[in-house]
Amino acid sequence: MLSNKEIMDKAREALRGKWGLTIGASFICYLLIVACTFLDVPVDHIQFSNPFYKLPFLLICGVVIILIPSPLMAGLYFFFYNIALKRDARLSDLFCNFRYKYWRTILVNLIANIPNIIVGVILGFVIVFTNPDYVDSIFASPIAILVSALLYTIYLLVWYIFYEISFCILSTNLKLNAIGVIIHSIQLMKANLGRYLGLLARFTGWYLLCIITCGIAYIWIHSYSSTSLMLLYREMEKKYSQDYSDEAA
Numbered sequence: 001m002l003s004n005k006e007i008m009d010k011a012r013e014a015l016r017g018k019w020g021l022t023i024g025a026s027f028i029c030y031l032l033i034v035a036c037t038f039l040d041v042p043v044d045h046i047q048f049s050n051p052f053y054k055l056p057f058l059l060i061c062g063v064v065i066i067l068i069p070s071p072l073m074a075g076l077y078f079f080f081y082n083i084a085l086k087r088d089a090r091l092s093d094l095f096c097n098f099r100y101k102y103w104r105t106i107l108v109n110l111i112a113n114i115p116n117i118i119v120g121v122i123l124g125f126v127i128v129f130t131n132p133d134y135v136d137s138i139f140a141s142p143i144a145i146l147v148s149a150l151l152y153t154i155y156l157l158v159w160y161i162f163y164e165i166s167f168c169i170l171s172t173n174l175k176l177n178a179i180g181v182i183i184h185s186i187q188l189m190k191a192n193l194g195r196y197l198g199l200l201a202r203f204t205g206w207y208l209l210c211i212i213t214c215g216i217a218y219i220w221i222h223s224y225s226s227t228s229l230m231l232l233y234r235e236m237e238k239k240y241s242q243d244y245s246d247e248a249a
Helices: 004-015 021-038 039-046 051-067 070-084 091-099 102-129 141-164 165-172 178-200 204-212 219-248
Strands: none
Touching: 004 070, 004 178, 004 219, 021 070, 021 219, 051 070, 051 102, 070 091, 070 102, 070 165, 070 178, 070 219, 091 102, 091 141, 091 165, 091 219, 102 141, 102 165, 102 178, 141 178, 141 204, 165 178, 178 204, 178 219, 204 219
C-alpha cells in the first residue's frame, strides 16, 4: 500500500494542470448546496395574509434540501475520484448521481442521519431533565448544556469519520444497496482508521494556513485534500479486496 506521503505526492501529480477545473467544480457544487440550504430565507421574509399559506413553500424548501445536496456531494466525490485516477473528469460528474442510483444516494443519507436524530433527542432530554427547575442535581442547566454539546460534537466527529467515504462508495460501487454502502464505509474505516487520521494530521498545517489567509488558501487545499482522500479510499478498497481474497483462500 502507498504511504500517506506517497498518496499526497500522487495527489499533487494528478492535480497538475487540473487546479482550475477542480476549484470550479467545488465552487459550483457548494454554491448549489448553499442555495438549497438557504432557499427558505426569502420565504420567511414574505408577508402572507395567513401564516398557514407559508407552510407549502417551507415544505417544498425542506424537500429540496433533502433531495438535492446529497447527490451533488456524491457527484463531487466521484469527480475527485476521476481526478485522482487521472481519468477524464468533467463538470458533468457532479450530476452523475441524478442520472443513476439517485434514490440510493438519498436513502444512504437518510439512514446515516437516523442515529444523529436519536442522539440529539436523547441529549435534549438530558438538558431538560437536569434543569434545576425539574431536578435538584449537581448538573446545573448551563453545565448540562455544555456537557451535552461537547458529547454531541464528539459523536458527530466520530460519525463523520465513519460515514465520509460512503459518498466515495456510492459513486464507485453500484452493486451495494444503501445499507450495504454504510456498512462497507464503516468496515473500511475501522480497518484503516489510523491511516485516515494520519492523512488528516498531515493536512493540519495546510488548514492552519487557511486561517492565516482568511480562508483563501482553502480554495486550493480542498482540491488537494479531496484528491488525497480519493487515493486513500482506493488503497482501502485494494486492501479490503486482498484481505477478502486471502480469507476466501
